[in-house]
Amino acid sequence: MLNTGGMAQINPSILSADFARLADEANAVEGADWLHVDVMDNHFVPNLTLGVPVVQSLRKATGIPLDCHLMIEDPDRWAPAFVDAGAGSVTFHAEAAAAPVRLAREIRALGARASMALKPATPVEPFEDLLPELDMLLVMTVEPGFGGQAFLDIMLPKIRRTRALIERHGLPMWLQVDGGVSAETIERCAEAGADVFVAGSAVYGADDPAAAVRGLRAAAERAAAGRDGAQGR
Numbered sequence: 001m002l003n004t005g006g007m008a009q010i011n012p013s014i015l016s017a018d019f020a021r022l023a024d025e026a027n028a029v030e031g032a033d034w035l036h037v038d039v040m041d042n043h044f045v046p047n048l049t050l051g052v053p054v055v056q057s058l059r060k061a062t063g064i065p066l067d068c069h070l071m072i073e074d075p076d077r078w079a080p081a082f083v084d085a086g087a088g089s090v091t092f093h094a095e096a097a098a099a100p101v102r103l104a105r106e107i108r109a110l111g112a113r114a115s116m117a118l119k120p121a122t123p124v125e126p127f128e129d130l131l132p133e134l135d136m137l138l139v140m141t142v143e144p145g146f147g148g149q150a151f152l153d154i155m156l157p158k159i160r161r162t163r164a165l166i167e168r169h170g171l172p173m174w175l176q177v178d179g180g181v182s183a184e185t186i187e188r189c190a191e192a193g194a195d196v197f198v199a200g201s202a203v204y205g206a207d208d209p210a211a212a213v214r215g216l217r218a219a220a221e222r223a224a225a226g227r228d229g230a231q232g233r
């Protein structure tokens with residue numbers, strides 16, 4: 001069952017947007033649930049993007065809430081600054097955080113949703129006890145660092161196992177997928193149990209980004225309804 005009130009959430013990734021027109025690009029995805037902001041430091045991942053000042057400016061430029069994905073070392077130090085800058089959700093990586101429970105509690109105490117991401121090779125099971133501290137878990141479906149990569153089908157069992165853990169513990173948390181999510185792959189992700197979908201090139205590479213958001217959401221909701229029907233929900 002979707003933990004998002006029956007709605008699949010579509011979060012366009014501005015990594016695929018035109019950075020010289022960021023305010024216009026943010027507002028070109030009307031109807032999007034969140035704007036996904038990829039923060040990269042060229043240490044945790046081999047790419048360099050943007051930081052706190054850009055998030056502050058984006059916050060003023062759009063009414064769409066900001067979902068900041070920190071692909072950086074030392075998120076324990078930096079995550080609070082992204083909440084202060086206006087992020088409504090902050091995702092840190094399990095592989096980078098020194099004290100993930102303390103960090104999730106700090107993000108929540110500052111008023112944002114706390115989320116943790118797993119790289120493709122990082123299993124979810126060692127983090128089972130930590131899940132109640134989180135509002136969302138992000139299962140990466142590509143190696144983090146770049147947009148436009150091919151979706152890793154071998155992540156589908158991990159999405160299923162994560163959904164099963166969430167349901168076993170009765171947690172209200174969301175399950176996000178990020179990387180290679182498109183009209184071609186989103187149904188598989190939704191069937192596996194994801195309910196929040198990050199899409200960069202599939203949205204910003206489309207002629208009409210807002211229509212692409214609507215199309216992705218409809219496909220995800222159809223697939224989730226089929227899955228719930230098959231499980232008798």
Ligand SMILES: O=C(CO)[C@@H](O)[C@H](O)COP(=O)(O)O
Nearest residue numbers: 015144145147148180200201
């Ligand atoms: O975090 C990342 C890449 O590391 C993503 O958010 C990408 O920006 C998604 O782009 P597409 O794969 O959808 O083009």
